[in-house]
Amino acid sequence: MAMLLEVRDLTTRFHTLDGVVYAVNGISYTLEEGQTLGIVGESGCGKSVSVLSVMRLIPEPPGKIAAGQVIYRGQDLLKVDEAQMQQIRGKEIAMVFQDPMTSLNPVLTIGRQISEALMVHMGMSQEQAYQRTSELLDMVGIPQTADRYTNYPHQFSGGMRQRVMIAMALACMPSILIADEPTTALDVTIQAQIIDLVKTLRDRLGMAVIWITHDLGIIAGLAEKVIVMYAGFIVERGNVDDIYDDPRHPYTLALLKSLPRVDRSSKERLATIPGLPPDLLGLPPGCPFTTRCAYVVERCHQENPRLEPAGLGHEVACWVDVTTGRER
Amino acid sequence: MTQYIIRRLLQAIPLLFVISLILFVLMRNAGDPLATMGGRHLTRPDDRARLSRQLGLDKPIYMQYLYWLIGNDWTKMDVDGDGIPETPGTRRGILRGEFGTSLITRGKPVLKIIWERLPNTLILMITAEAIIVVFSVVIGVYSALRQYSLMDHMVTTVSFVGYSMPIFFIALVSMYIFAVNFKKWGLPYLPTVGMFDPQTGKTSAQVALHMVLPVFSMSFTSIAGYSRFVRATMLEVMSEDYIRTARAKGLPNYMILFIHALKNASLPLVTIVGLDIPMLLGGAVVTERIFAWPGMGRLFLDHVSRADTPVVMGILMLISVAVVVFQLITDITYAWLDPRIRYT
Amino acid sequence: METTVENVAANVLDEFEIPPLSPRELVWRRFRRHKMAVAGIFIIIFLILYSVGGAFFLSESYANHTDTSKRLQPPSAEHPFGTDTVGRDILARTIYGGQISLLIGLFAVAVETIVGVLIGAIAGYRGGLTDSILMRFTEAMFNIPQLFLLLVMAKFFAGKIPTIQLLGRTFSGSVIVIIFILGLTSWMYLARIVRADFLSLKEREFILAARTIGTSNLEIIVQHILPNSMAPIIVSATLGVASAILVEAYISFLGLGVQPPTATWGNMLDGAYNYIDSAPWLWIFPGILIVLTVLAINFVGDGLRDALDPRTLTE
Numbered sequence: 001m002a003m004l005l006e007v008r009d010l011t012t013r014f015h016t017l018d019g020v021v022y023a024v025n026g027i028s029y030t031l032e033e034g035q036t037l038g039i040v041g042e043s044g045c046g047k048s049v050s051v052l053s054v055m056r057l058i059p060e061p062p063g064k065i066a067a068g069q070v071i072y073r074g075q076d077l078l079k080v081d082e083a084q085m086q087q088i089r090g091k092e093i094a095m096v097f098q099d100p101m102t103s104l105n106p107v108l109t110i111g112r113q114i115s116e117a118l119m120v121h122m123g124m125s126q127e128q129a130y131q132r133t134s135e136l137l138d139m140v141g142i143p144q145t146a147d148r149y150t151n152y153p154h155q156f157s158g159g160m161r162q163r164v165m166i167a168m169a170l171a172c173m174p175s176i177l178i179a180d181e182p183t184t185a186l187d188v189t190i191q192a193q194i195i196d197l198v199k200t201l202r203d204r205l206g207m208a209v210i211w212i213t214h215d216l217g218i219i220a221g222l223a224e225k226v227i228v229m230y231a232g233f234i235v236e237r238g239n240v241d242d243i244y245d246d247p248r249h250p251y252t253l254a255l256l257k258s259l260p261r262v263d264r265s266s267k268e269r270l271a272t273i274p275g276l277p278p279d280l281l282g283l284p285p286g287c288p289f290t291t292r293c294a295y296v297v298e299r300c301h302q303e304n305p306r307l308e309p310a311g312l313g314h315e316v317a318c319w320v321d322v323t324t325g326r327e328r
Numbered sequence: 329m330t331q332y333i334i335r336r337l338l339q340a341i342p343l344l345f346v347i348s349l350i351l352f353v354l355m356r357n358a359g360d361p362l363a364t365m366g367g368r369h370l371t372r373p374d375d376r377a378r379l380s381r382q383l384g385l386d387k388p389i390y391m392q393y394l395y396w397l398i399g400n401d402w403t404k405m406d407v408d409g410d411g412i413p414e415t416p417g418t419r420r421g422i423l424r425g426e427f428g429t430s431l432i433t434r435g436k437p438v439l440k441i442i443w444e445r446l447p448n449t450l451i452l453m454i455t456a457e458a459i460i461v462v463f464s465v466v467i468g469v470y471s472a473l474r475q476y477s478l479m480d481h482m483v484t485t486v487s488f489v490g491y492s493m494p495i496f497f498i499a500l501v502s503m504y505i506f507a508v509n510f511k512k513w514g515l516p517y518l519p520t521v522g523m524f525d526p527q528t529g530k531t532s533a534q535v536a537l538h539m540v541l542p543v544f545s546m547s548f549t550s551i552a553g554y555s556r557f558v559r560a561t562m563l564e565v566m567s568e569d570y571i572r573t574a575r576a577k578g579l580p581n582y583m584i585l586f587i588h589a590l591k592n593a594s595l596p597l598v599t600i601v602g603l604d605i606p607m608l609l610g611g612a613v614v615t616e617r618i619f620a621w622p623g624m625g626r627l628f629l630d631h632v633s634r635a636d637t638p639v640v641m642g643i644l645m646l647i648s649v650a651v652v653v654f655q656l657i658t659d660i661t662y663a664w665l666d667p668r669i670r671y672t
Numbered sequence: 673m674e675t676t677v678e679n680v681a682a683n684v685l686d687e688f689e690i691p692p693l694s695p696r697e698l699v700w701r702r703f704r705r706h707k708m709a710v711a712g713i714f715i716i717i718f719l720i721l722y723s724v725g726g727a728f729f730l731s732e733s734y735a736n737h738t739d740t741s742k743r744l745q746p747p748s749a750e751h752p753f754g755t756d757t758v759g760r761d762i763l764a765r766t767i768y769g770g771q772i773s774l775l776i777g778l779f780a781v782a783v784e785t786i787v788g789v790l791i792g793a794i795a796g797y798r799g800g801l802t803d804s805i806l807m808r809f810t811e812a813m814f815n816i817p818q819l820f821l822l823l824v825m826a827k828f829f830a831g832k833i834p835t836i837q838l839l840g841r842t843f844s845g846s847v848i849v850i851i852f853i854l855g856l857t858s859w860m861y862l863a864r865i866v867r868a869d870f871l872s873l874k875e876r877e878f879i880l881a882a883r884t885i886g887t888s889n890l891e892i893i894v895q896h897i898l899p900n901s902m903a904p905i906i907v908s909a910t911l912g913v914a915s916a917i918l919v920e921a922y923i924s925f926l927g928l929g930v931q932p933p934t935a936t937w938g939n940m941l942d943g944a945y946n947y948i949d950s951a952p953w954l955w956i957f958p959g960i961l962i963v964l965t966v967l968a969i970n971f972v973g974d975g976l977r978d979a980l981d982p983r984t985l986t987e
Contacts, residue, residue, distance in 0.1 A: 057575055061476070090578030097576075102569040107591050107667055117577045152667040168577065346812035354824065488708075492914070492967035494921050496941060497959040500948060508949040610819030614922060628820060629926060632827050644820055651815045 003071075004175060004208055005031040005054075010068035012046075012053045015061070019281045023049040025232040026068070029225075031176065036202065036209040038223030038240070040216055040255070044277050046232035047212045051178050055095060056085050073175075091121040094169035098181040100161035104153035110164045111149030117171045136167040140197060159190035163197065170201060177202070178210045183218070195222060216255055220244060228252050231278045231288035234307060238314035248316035248323075250293045287319070295320040329670050332663050340656055347648045348422065352393050355641050397421050422645065428638035430631070438642040442624065448523060449616070449623035453608050455539060456546040461601060463551045468558020469590070472566065483555065490552030495611050499545035499618045506541060521620045542619045546611045550604060557600060561593045568592075595666055602658025606651050709975020715968035719961070723770030735764035736933040744951050754953040756940070766958055769935035772843075773917050774965070776851055776936070780916040783855025785909050788862030793893055795863070796870025807867070814860040819922060825853040826928040844934040850923070854916050862908045869901035903980040910976055914969035921962050937962050 012024040024046045031037050039047045052058050054070050056077065070077040072093070077085065089095075097103040105113060114136060115129035124132065133149065140163040142148055153161055162182055169177055179198065183191040195218060202209050211222055219226055219240065226243045228236040228251065236249040247253050257271040275292035278284075286301045287293070293300065299319045307315040320326065387395075399421030427438035471480045490498075507520045518541050519525065524534035565571065566589055574588045613625035620626075624643065631639040663669045739759035747754045753762035795806040826849065833845030873879065874897065882892050923929035924938030932939065937958040944955035 055576060057572060086578045086580060088578065089576055095573075095576040097569060097573060099569060103573045105570040105574070105588055105592070107595075107665070108588070116579065116583070120577075120579055120583070154668050165573075168573075342808065343812055343815065346808050347815060350809075350812055350816070354828075488970065489963070489967060492970050493963050494918050494925075494959075494966075496922070496925050497955075497963060500941075500944065500955050500959065503948055504952060606815070606817035609817045610922075613819055613823075614926065617926060628823070632823050633928065635827065640824055644816065644824065647820060648816045651817065655815065 004033050006071040008069045011066045013066050014063045021280045023232050027234045031208050034206050036223045038219040038226045039212045041229035042214050045229045047229050048180050090117050091172045093176045094174040095178045096165050096169045096182045099185050100165050109150045114168050121172045140167045158186050176208045180212045236316045242314040248310045249318050250295045251289055398423050427642035430639045438638050445624045445627045456543045460547045460550045464554035464558050467555040471559040472562035487552040487556050495614050498548050542615045546615050565589050565593045598662050605654045706975035708971045712968040712971030726767035730764040735768045753957045765935040769937045772936045776920045777913040777917040779851045780854035781909050781912040784858045788859035789866050792863035792866025796867035810860050810863050818857050821857050823928050844931050846931045865904045873897045907977045911973040914966045
């Protein structure tokens with residue numbers, strides 16, 4: 001199958017008043033047509049920044065994409081000019097954001113916000129865009145009231161707004177949909193609805209999806225491949241079964257352990273990961289997870305491990321073999 | 329939306345009454361009407377008593393306020409001061425449009441005096457306001473887009489200094505440069521006195537020419553202040569999530585700027601512009617004095633310094649009403665522009 | 673020793689212990705970063721030295737000494753700023769004028785702050801009918817343009833207060849009048865802010881707690897709520913001084929402010945536009961001094977506002 005997207009050594013930094021923030025540190029991954037990739041990690045690990053870098057939506061001061069390549073259908077997006085990038089955004093690669101209330105323009109109707117992409121990218125007329133918008137609203141499950149096109153974002157509930165965001169993103173039938181924690185701000189029942197919606201639409205339209213979340217529970221039913229990120233590095237990657245059944249990185253292990261489970265006794269304490277996420281202003285040499293790792297050895301403090309194979313299509317960046325507890 | 333308008337209108341009415349009350353109290357306590365009216369002949373207590381009855385000053389204060397508001401032609405007044413009300417009054421009161429007569433110009437109705445000068449001030453103010461809005465937005469947006477550039481820093485510095493200058497200083501400086509020194513250097517220079525050159529007559533071109541320096545003085549400070557405000561608002565708006573979404577949709581830059589950003593940024597600007605009217609009026613007073621512009625500000629100044637209470641109070645009442653009306657218009661415009669208010 | 677989860681936690685605590693900065697230290701650091709604010713402070717210090725220190729070199733009687741034979745002289749060695757229309761030395765007048773202008777600014781703000789905080793606090797704390805009435809009143813005052821109101825009040829209260837002798841100096845009664853009417857027409861904005869603060873703060877839990885243990889209303893207002901809304905009050909007061917100095921300049925310029933012979937920077941400009949081409953020194957020097965003062969205060973106020981921004985203080 002054709003390689004739709006290939007990210008190589010993507011590195012993004014922010015130059016702030018307090019110093020340089022190393023947000024994304026040389027990550028690489030691939031995405032095939034129609035494939036679903038999950039990016040997992042806690043807040044601040046760089047997952048959002050990495051996909052914003054793919055879309056080149058990083059504000060240039062203070063941010064800077066320092067190195068790497070983002071090859072979409074054979075073209076390096078980091079090298080094209082802004083006008084070409086605007087052609088790709090919304091049309092080929094679309095994005096859904098976390099907070100639908102602040103991500104929708106409060107003074108424009110939702111109908112307008114959906115149809116403007118259609119008019120700009122597909123050259124539709126006002127009439128045609130209106131038609132298509134109605135279809136899209138039906139597709140995402142917005143009830144067919146007479147004035148839904150002219151309603152404003154604040155007149156909808158959170159779940160409905162997220163559906164509008166999805167309709168906006170899918171308007172031009174993109175090849176890749178990037179969903180940056182789209183359900184984190186919603187409550188659990190709505191969460192399930194939105195996930196189902198995306199799955200249905202994905203299957204119907206055959207698009208590739210990159211889904212970002214900190215919740216490992218969601219990824220299982222959604223993604224085929226998974227990337228686990230920590231402090232701007234990829235610490236483990238593989239297909240979803242490998243990650244869940246055979247986790248190899250101490251961080252992944254800890255994440256899985258901390259998931260509350262229905263089948264465990266309610267008297268057990270929830271496992272947590274001790275310590276705090278690292279300060280991206282000053283990363284120490286060596287593995288960034290050392291201060292919180294249960295398997296840490298001397299070498300971890302000195303050298304940052306790179307991704308090494310640990311099975312078919314499964315890679316992990318760790319000096320220790322967690323199955324044996326000994327150094328590799 | 330209509331509900332909102334009606335609600336605001338209903339709120340404005342008591343406000344106007346409170347204002348009129350404050351002004352009335354001020355007027356009554358601020359001077360001795362007997363002294364202004366009677367001149368030097370008021371030494372005998374009998375005379376004072378008679379005069380005070382004639383002027384209705386012996387009545388309780390709320391009655392005086394009532395008469396001032398709605399006149400006294402519906403009741404009998406004590407015109408000859410003997411303590412017995414016999415003659416029907418002649419005043420119609422503020423609410424019915426009668427503001428009394430001027431103490432200086434021998435019985436000329438206050439409204440007529442004001443009306444003669446009002447248009448002149450309006451020309452200045454409307455032009456100044458238009459220029460302020462246009463320039464503030466243009467400069468503010470430009471600075472926001474070119475943040476931290478040299479131009480931005482220069483504009484910020486000039487704005488800060490300009491914002492700290494009193495209007496008369498700018499007026500004097502601009503007079504000095506553009507009128508006096510231009511004349512010395514043989515350049516075409518701008519006029520500094522009055523509305524038109526008496527020899528050429530009151531043509532539009534003359535008025536326009538004479539308007540340049542006054543309008544410039546009036547708008548400079550405001551532009552300095554508001555361009556910074558627009559800049560800050562734009563920066564805030566541009567960092568909002570929905571702008572990021574608009575970019576993620578691949579919309580062209582002009583669309584993001586003018587439709588997504590500006591529409592949001594203009595909301596606070598509307599409120600500010602509405603609040604600017606009282607300041608502009610104040611600026612008009614100073615500017616009209618310096619440039620000898622025959623407007624309401626100058627009228628006010630002349631009549632205040634000569635303690636012509638009816639005219640002064642008339643002007644005060646009128647401009648306060650104007651301010652309230654303008655606030656109303658501003659609020660309604662804001663509600664009309666912001667769908668979040670419109671639909672709740 | 674084997675690295676277990678437990679002793680990792682202990683190590684982590686040692687490594688990440690940074691003593692937190694007290695709020696005051698935080699405020700000072702951020703203020704210093706604002707270089708313009710620091711420049712502003714220096715300028716203000718200079719101006720105070722100029723007005724106060726200058727008085728040691730040139731006496732007030734010298735500033736008011738008229739000598740029409742020497743009128744309208746350009747700047748010279750004897751009169752570095754020139755002389756005015758009745759032969760008074762402009763440099764001396766700017767010194768004493770500075771004292772008055774600054775004095776008026778400070779005291780007017782004092783009046784304004786007291787009135788504004790009082791009204792805002794009562795309205796915000798009491799709520800209900802008191803609040804409604806006070807706010808109607810505030811709004812009504814707010815809607816009357818300040819300059820007009822001031823001119824009327826200045827004119828009508830003009831002769832009421834006699835000249836006073838204080839500390840060996842004569843002050844025209846109009847100074848007191850100006851101070852009060854300035855203060856009485858500028859409090860509205862502050863009252864609104866204070867009221868909003870009080871309205872939101874009085875519902876907070878620590879207020880409820882204080883009330884439960886029987887703290888009196890006055891104590892609650894003064895000890896608990898007021899310190900928390902200090903930031904906008906301080907900023908408003910600082911910027912208010914600039915505003916007061918400006919407005920005083922306006923009304924003095926229009927001839928209805930401080931009356932001669934007492935000098936202020938504003939009344940020195942009165943009539944100066946008649947001599948705009950022949951004697952620019954009449955208005956350039958006092959004008960520049962006004963601009964400098966207001967500018968410096970605006971810098972400082974801006975810096976204060978950034979430094980005291982509650983959003984970043986609670987981080």
